[in-house]
Amino acid sequence: MPLVNGGKIVDDSFVKLAVDTPLPESGDILVPAERFVGEADALLKRAGKVGVIWPNNRDIAELVPYLVKLAVVALVFPSFRDGRAYSQARLLRERYGYRGDLRATGQVLRDQFVFMLRAGFDSFEVKKQADAEAFMLTAKRYSVFYQPTGDGRITALHRRMQLRHSEGVGT
Numbered sequence: 019m020p021l022v023n024g025g026k027i028v029d030d031s032f033v034k035l036a037v038d039t040p041l042p043e044s045g046d047i048l049v050p051a052e053r054f055v056g057e058a059d060a061l062l063k064r065a066g067k068v069g070v071i072w073p074n075n076r077d078i079a080e081l082v083p084y085l086v087k088l089a090v091v092a093l094v095f096p097s098f099r100d101g102r103a104y105s106q107a108r109l110l111r112e113r114y115g116y117r118g119d120l121r122a123t124g125q126v127l128r129d130q131f132v133f134m135l136r137a138g139f140d141s142f143e144v145k146k147q148a149d150a151e152a153f154m155l156t157a158k159r160y161s162v163f164y165q166p167t168g169d170g171r172i173t174a175l176h177r178r179m180q181l182r183h184s185e186g187v188g189t
Contacts, residue, residue: 020150023119023141027150032069032090042066048092051076054084062087071123074102078109085116092143095124104137111138128152
């Protein structure tokens with residue numbers, strides 16, 4: 019599956035492991051939530067980066083003690099109608115201050131891409147190469163937004179206020 023990160027199609031250095039797959043001694047791994055919760059200490063001690071695939075029906079607060087050690091949190095969109103991963107992304111960014119890679123996985127559709135960016139997602143696993151290419155273009159298309167969100171961009175209002183302040187208007 020193509021991975022889009024930073025507006026580019028990139029190689030994924032993470033290997034997805036199932037619950038019962040033997041743990042490699044090194045290398046970057048993505049593990050399911052149930053495995054991560056059961057083996058967190060052992061997983062985090064090994065060589066290589068660790069990421070977790072977190073379902074949208076599981077409480078994100080369970081991850082809080084481990085966030086500084088997780089390189090990737092992959093949030094699952096099981097269907098295009100299920101938006102709980104948006105809420106999880108906002109919580110991770112805004113409430114818990116997660117700064118690692120936030121990955122959208124599952125039913126990642128091109129018409130939802132901008133919303134995913136605004137919720138704080140960094141990378142996107144897509145099913146088709148054509149979607150990956152469309153996502154790259156979309157990431158570059160929009161630069162100004164009116165609503166504040168978890169992606170760290172300033173709003174249009176704040177941008178105007180900064181511009182006025184730098185020009186000395188209204189002082």
